[in-house]
Amino acid sequence: MTESLRRVAIVGGSRIPFCRSNTFYSDKSNLDMLSAVLDGVVQRFGLDDGIQLDEVMAGAVMTHSRDFNLAREAVLSSSLSPLTPATTLQQACGTSLQAALNLAAKIACGQIECGIAAGTDTTSDAPIVFGDKFAHRMINLSQARTAKQRLAALKGFSPGELKPVSPTNGEMRTGLSMGQHCERMAQEWQIAREDQDQLAYDSHQKAAAAYDTGFFDELVTPWNGVSRDNNLRADTNLEKLAGLRTVFDKGPKATLTAGNSTPLTDGAAAVLLCSEEWAAKHKLPVQAFLTTGRSAAVDFVNDEGLLMAPTVAVAEMLQRSGLNLQDFDFYEIHEAFAAQVLCTLKAWESKDYCKQRLGLKKPLGSIDREKLNVNGSSLAVGHPFAATGARIVATLAQLLAEKGSGRGLISVCTAGGMGVCAILERP
DSSP states (O other), rough: OOSSSOOOOEEEEEOOOOTTSTTTTTOOHHHHHHHHHHHHHHHTTTOTOOOOOOOOEEEEEEEEEGGHHHHHHHHHTSSSSTTTTTOOBTTTTTTHHHHHHHHHHHHHTSOOOOEEEEEEEOTTOOEEEHHHHHHHHHHHHHHOOSSSHHHHTTTTTTGGGGGGOOOOOBBBTOOBHHHHHHHHHHHTTTTHHHHHHHHHHHHHHHHHHHHHTTTTTTOOOBBBBOOSSSTOOTTTTTHHHHHHHSOOOTTTOOBBSSSBBBEEEEEEEEEEEEEEEHHHHHTTTOOOEEEEEEEEEEEEGGTTTTTHHHHHHHHHHHHHHHHTTTTTTTEEEEOOOOHHHHHHHHHHHHHHHHHTOOOSSOOOOOOOOOOOTOOOHHHOOOOOOGGGGHHHHHHHHHHHHHHHHEEEEEEEEETTTTEEEEEEEEE
């Protein structure tokens, strides 16, 4: 342990191309993808095969029971040393950003020197389970020791018990999907359909341009025959987006479509963090420093917007950091839905919201939209839930490295009414 906090260096990240659910990764598991991005980090930074790191921290949202020790199993399936310990965690869509913050705290205080934060998710390999009645019957059957006990366990069985329970993305407390909650937010904040489509269009155009300029060449490692995110639509236009039907509400005020919402996506991403001393020892360049972060939650069960927690997290983080919302060169705001991004920006501009909900004397204010998601974000590249945070950290670190200096803000909304945010800097 150190007597004073150390700076936490971001060396950089690696991810596999993100793919729409049930396309190129339909036969791949979370373990397959997570192992692949761990190897991607090793290869990108020329680390020795079998290198022992202090920790890998990773997770997934959609998991099978076999994934109970996912991060450790991924280490054992990768080229990292089997002596590398691993922690599995989950905070919905904030999983890998929270993993980065957790590792950063350990590095800052000297508990560890290095670690990889990562996330993976697949909805192609979603867990399909049986209902409670059949599950309990199978448990009783497995514990039966005599023929009489086995027959007793099967007594009353009906074929209907074999009907599988399909996974859903609905909130347990409300029964509403994230899209339905965001539709409510869009109507509350009066976010126009045209503005949502414009943000989605811009995201695709920026991401396509970033691929064309080579920005993603080192960040994205081809895998399973794929070299580019297959949700990316460089040829989309506002007319096409305007022609799509709404999907979460069919009423006259509905605005959310498949075009301005992220699709179900498979993929994984990882980012390497360390002390400056460890980076120097391994002759690794430092792209940026992770300086602070914050998590927050909202009471969405009692009608706060499900995806509004980043407004709180960012406000609290700025207060603790002594910074203004305008003190950034880049803003990486996760695009779960175009409406979510626009609601967040509008809330920060609202005098009433900032005073009544955030407890501020004045609004946080507006940001320069030219600095927002400059290379596209989730609406274009896709959103494998737990992987998005690591993708954004790696993207922002590379942006800062290319700029030479500056500061960037990360904001990620999550299921369960939570938000995770962070600040990256390059002096």
